[in-house]
Amino acid sequence: MSFKTKFFRIANPITKNFSFEKFFGSLPFDNLILVYHLVSDEDVKHVKHLFPYRSVRQFEKDLDFLSKHFEFVNWEDYLNQKKTSKPKLLLTFDDGYSEFYNIISPILLRKGIFAINFINPKFIDNKELMWRNKASLLVSEINENNNYKNKISNFSGLGDNLETNISSILKINYENRNQLNEIADFLNIDFNDYLKTNPVYLTTEQLIKLKKDGFGIASHGWDHPLYNQLSLEQQIDNTQKSLDYMMDNQFLNDSFAFPFTDHLLTEQFFDLIFKQNSDLKFTFGAAGLKLDSYSKNIQRIPIETKNYSAEEILKNEIIYYQVLKMLGKNTIKRS
Incomplete structure (x- = not known):
């Protein structure tokens, strides 16, 4: 703080x-x-x-x-x-x-x-979708979907603690922004589909x-x-x-x-x-x-x-x- x-x-x-x-x-x-x-x-x-x-x-x-x-x-x-x-x-x-x-x-x-x-x-x-918006969307989807909550712990670099995983996603920076695409692919979340139904x-x-x-x-x-x-x-x-x-x-x-x-x-x-x-x-x-x-x-x-x-x-x-x-x-x- x-x-x-x-x-x-x-x-x-x-x-x-x-x-x-x-x-x-x-x-x-x-x-x-x-x-x-x-x-x-x-x-x-x-x-x-x-x-x-x-x-x-x-x-x-x-x-x-x-x-x-x-x-x-x-x-x-x-x-x-x-x-x-x-x-x-x-x-x-x-x-x-x-x-x-x-x-x-x-x-x-x-x-x-x-x-x-x-x-x-x-x-x-x-x-x-802008990289920070990707992070927020991923966290929203994980919080709302029990399957995502369970599956995200198996992503490389993340663990069993959901709160820690969410914090890690939100901390991904510009240089490493492609990690957000990798997480989305792992969870089968399509950013382009989201943009089609939700013009951001x-x-x-x-x-x-x-x-x-x-x-x-x-x-x-x-x-x-x-x-x-x-x-x-x-x-x-x-x-x-x-x-x-x-x-x-x-x-x-x-x-x-x-x-x-x-x-x-x-x-x-x-x-x-x-x-x-x-x-x-x-x-x-x-x-x-x-x-x-x-x-x-x-x-x-x-x-x-x-x-x-x-x-x-x-x-x-x-x-x-x-x-x-x-x-x-x-x-x-x-x-």
Whole structure:
């Protein structure tokens, strides 16, 4: 458990007893960027073991709270630093899940709120299931099927303890992602069949419609790698391939959001990717309220943290930032 997670667990029972106005004056920036993944009232097998997603009711409650205290802006207004009477807020989503088209965009259009969806081009049109989604789906299927529970113990490298086996599956990393295919084959689980009956990602047609409706479509890496497990050359290639897709399809090629985290990314990477892409304005991490020594890399606030509401998360982020500032650790320093 990270220090930040421990801090939130201790702080939240205290901060939830005070109104947001008590914290608002300590907000360190007048521009905030939030990041969600999906919203659903359903049991989403390919996501449920990865992060806690919002229900429709919870999402609308978040938006109503945020609208009271912030002014939602679109990408152009964010770039131009539009003057607003309240702090500006840019809403973003990651991974290009189909729920953005079916559930989220109708809500945002009704409320007049813009958002950018950072997508992985490799998975658009449901050509393949992303490796982390494969892990979650495998765990869901094993938990729901006694035959799978018994059979998985015979897979090479796993044992008789179901909880340990599930943990091992969820820990499989990008480099070893083919192990997920091997486990699926061993259990006779077909990821392609799942995609045919459960469209996980947005389609090209939906992306075009979302663009016409005013939403932004931008890059999240080609196939959702963990960047600090890649070589510098691999980092650049994965990023460039996804930015080229944006250019070829006339989506946004002036922004990029790192999948997972930008932890341990060096100045050399940023220098190279900005040099190669003259239209690129900003890249985005997801470390919460923090400064970054590389000025063009901006940190977003993850909202799907345990079951905290947007209000609770922002209160805790504000307090956490002030603590880090006192310790001189409120800035991510790149080597």
